[in-house]
Amino acid sequence: AQTVTQSQPEMSVQEAETVTLSCTYDTSESNYYLFWYKQPPSRQMILVIRQEAYKQQNATENRFSVNFQKAAKSFSLKISDSQLGDTAMYFCAFLYSGNTPLVFGKGTRLSVIA
Amino acid sequence: EAQVTQNPRYLITVTGKKLTVTCSQNMNHEYMSWYRQDPGLGLRQIYYSMNVEVTDKGDVPEGYKVSRKEKRNFPLILESPSPNQTSLYFCASSLSRAGISNQPQHFGDGTRLSIL
Numbered sequence: 001a002q003t004v005t006q007s008q009p010e011m012s013v014q015e016a017e018t019v020t021l022s023c024t025y026d027t028s029e030s031n032y033y034l035f036w037y038k039q040p041p042s043r044q045m046i047l048v049i050r051q052e053a054y055k056q057q058n059a060t061e062n063r064f065s066v067n068f069q070k071a072a073k074s075f076s077l078k079i080s081d082s083q084l085g086d087t088a089m090y091f092c093a094f095l096y097s098g099n100t101p102l103v104f105g106k107g108t109r110l111s112v113i114a
Numbered sequence: 115e116a117q118v119t120q121n122p123r124y125l126i127t128v129t130g131k132k133l134t135v136t137c138s139q140n141m142n143h144e145y146m147s148w149y150r151q152d153p154g155l156g157l158r159q160i161y162y163s164m165n166v167e168v169t170d171k172g173d174v175p176e177g178y179k180v181s182r183k184e185k186r187n188f189p190l191i192l193e194s195p196s197p198n199q200t201s202l203y204f205c206a207s208s209l210s211r212a213g214i215s216n217q218p219q220h221f222g223d224g225t226r227l228s229i230l
Contacts, residue, residue, distance in 0.1 A: 035140075044224075045157075045219075091157065101147075101162065102147070102219075103150075103155040105156055106155060
């Protein structure tokens with residue numbers, strides 16, 4: 001079974017600074033998808049960024065980018081120019097392309113400080 | 115507006131009293147799923163559905179039932195709720211399976227269930 005580990009339960013960053021959230025996963029599969037979701041205090045789940053394992057290029061969405069290291073099974077999220085609105089719980093998630101559930105990590109609570 | 119609607123948003127009930135949490139999406143999505151979120155455990159998938167009349171167990175299906183009689187609706191049923199089912203529940207839908215495509219999963223706003 002696949003597992004996802006987020007080793008940082010809580011992090012904080014100064015506004016306008018850069019922060020990196022770590023995520024590692026365990027799988028024997030070669031084709032899969034990785035996601036970062038954001039959950040602000042409103043509790044909504046918002047997709048931040050996704051990465052297909054077969055793509056070597058790291059995904060980027062505006063201030064959000066990932067460092068995908070397939071051999072190391074690592075998928076970190078970098079947030080540049082942090083904003084107060086980035087304060088949220090962030091979840092890393094893994095999906096095998098076969099018929100299996102989406103697996104989430106336990107989350108990292110990020111606080112952006114003014 | 116594209117959305118996933120869950121009802122109720124909050125519910126406090128007692129052990130053994132059957133309850134249903136409804137989920138409806140207006141995006142003609144084929145894939146729908148239910149998750150529960152617990153502190154320190156993240157989100158865990160309960161059940162999912164690839165299409166009408168097709169449902170599969172997720173990681174934590176025990177104590178839950180689902181049905182998919184129509185494409186837009188995917189209710190979560192607790193036949194005999196117990197206190198360990200107290201949790202925050204999310205319904206989600208996507209055009210295809212959980213993110214396989216350029217279309218992301220859309221989540222509902224969550225339902226907080228308390229079973230006394």
